[in-house]
Amino acid sequence: MKEGKLVKFNLQQLQNGHVAPFKLSKLLDPEASWDKDQLGDVLHWIRQVVALVCGLLWGAIPFVGAIWIVLLFHCTAMALADAMHLCHISFGYSFLSLEIIGQGFLVLSSGIIYGYYAIILKIDEEDFGGHGTLLQEGLFASLTLFLLAWILVYSLAHF
Amino acid sequence: MATLLSGLKYSDSLAVVGISICTAFLCEAISWLLIYRTSSYKSLRSSIDKASKKLESMKTLDKPSKKSKTKKMDRVETSLKESSRDLSFSKFKSGAVVALVLFVVFGLLNSLFEGKPVAKLPFVPASIVQKMSHRGLQGDDPTDCSMAFLYFLCSISIRTNLQKFLGFSPPRGAANAAGLFPLPDPKTN
Numbered sequence: 001m002k003e004g005k006l007v008k009f010n011l012q013q014l015q016n017g018h019v020a021p022f023k024l025s026k027l028l029d030p031e032a033s034w035d036k037d038q039l040g041d042v043l044h045w046i047r048q049v050v051a052l053v054c055g056l057l058w059g060a061i062p063f064v065g066a067i068w069i070v071l072l073f074h075c076t077a078m079a080l081a082d083a084m085h086l087c088h089i090s091f092g093y094s095f096l097s098l099e100i101i102g103q104g105f106l107v108l109s110s111g112i113i114y115g116y117y118a119i120i121l122k123i124d125e126e127d128f129g130g131h132g133t134l135l136q137e138g139l140f141a142s143l144t145l146f147l148l149a150w151i152l153v154y155s156l157a158h159f
Numbered sequence: 160m161a162t163l164l165s166g167l168k169y170s171d172s173l174a175v176v177g178i179s180i181c182t183a184f185l186c187e188a189i190s191w192l193l194i195y196r197t198s199s200y201k202s203l204r205s206s207i208d209k210a211s212k213k214l215e216s217m218k219t220l221d222k223p224s225k226k227s228k229t230k231k232m233d234r235v236e237t238s239l240k241e242s243s244r245d246l247s248f249s250k251f252k253s254g255a256v257v258a259l260v261l262f263v264v265f266g267l268l269n270s271l272f273e274g275k276p277v278a279k280l281p282f283v284p285a286s287i288v289q290k291m292s293h294r295g296l297q298g299d300d301p302t303d304c305s306m307a308f309l310y311f312l313c314s315i316s317i318r319t320n321l322q323k324f325l326g327f328s329p330p331r332g333a334a335n336a337a338g339l340f341p342l343p344d345p346k347t348n
Contacts, residue, residue, distance in 0.1 A: 145316035
């Protein structure tokens with residue numbers, strides 16, 4: 001099925017010279033073919049939304065302490081994603097145990113992004129530059145947005 | 160509403176965010192005026208997009224002759240690198256103006272909020288980050304947040320997302336060709 005998707009992706013590129021306009025239904029369609037730029041943009045905006053929601057929540061509760069920013073460094077999160085890919089069936093359980101250990105924002109948002117493109121969209125990451133390329137879409141902007149929302153809500157709501 | 164806002168201890172943070180948002184829009188307006196609306200930028204961007212898509216399809220489709228595939232890929236890669244370089248040069252002029260605007264705004268914010276903590280950090284930052292987050296503040300409380308750190312966070316998050324939203328962010332092909340993280344050429348190994 002993945003080979004079929006790869007051929008469909010390339011033929012569309014060659015024949016049309018441009019990609020089909022984006023439709024919202026494509027966001028949950030595992031059969032849809034994705035352009036690299038479109039997928040990158042979607043992952044970027046998902047990360048920003050997750051960052052904003054996490055920042056607002058973390059600030060409102062409030063969660064205090066640097067552990068909530070990052071439990072594992074980004075590169076470790078990517079290594080985890082590769083390991084999870086090898087144990088694809090047990091992905092849900094791996095992610096759940098990470099949640100129990102600590103809901104570091106970077107791990108959480110990377111896990112959501114990985115779960116979205118690997119499980120919901122069923123994308124072959126090799127077509128789009130590998131896990132690293134997909135997981136780093138919008139990463140730094142989302143981290144700064146998360147910190148901004150967290151700091152603002154914490155400062156304004158609790159002092 | 161004004162009474163509620165002025166009653167908050169860290170209401171200055173909202174002023175910093177508001178000024179950052181206005182500055183982001185101003186910088187993008189300047190960039191649009193000086194670069195994005197010019198025909199040379201549009202044609203460069205379109206050629207980068209086409210070249211990077213062509214390169215992607217050449218890398219994934221099978222070709223009968225490896226030698227001709229490498230030569231053709233080399234030509235496309237070279238043209239992509241040249242277009243990316245030209246794009247960087249074309250953004251240089253507006254980059255200087257935007258940097259000046261950011262510098263002036265930073266100076267203005269500094270004069271307004273120097274020595275005053277504008278927010279409270281919900282974490283103790285690493286010592287290297289404290290150089291910015293505790294810049295110009297009295298006392299030893301590492302969770303006091305200075306204007307500089309908040310402005311830095313605002314600039315990065317707001318400007319990046321605004322550029323993305325308006326479609327002004329640099330094309331992905333240009334970033335790869337410019338070699339932000341250059342990888343060793345497999346052909347020379």
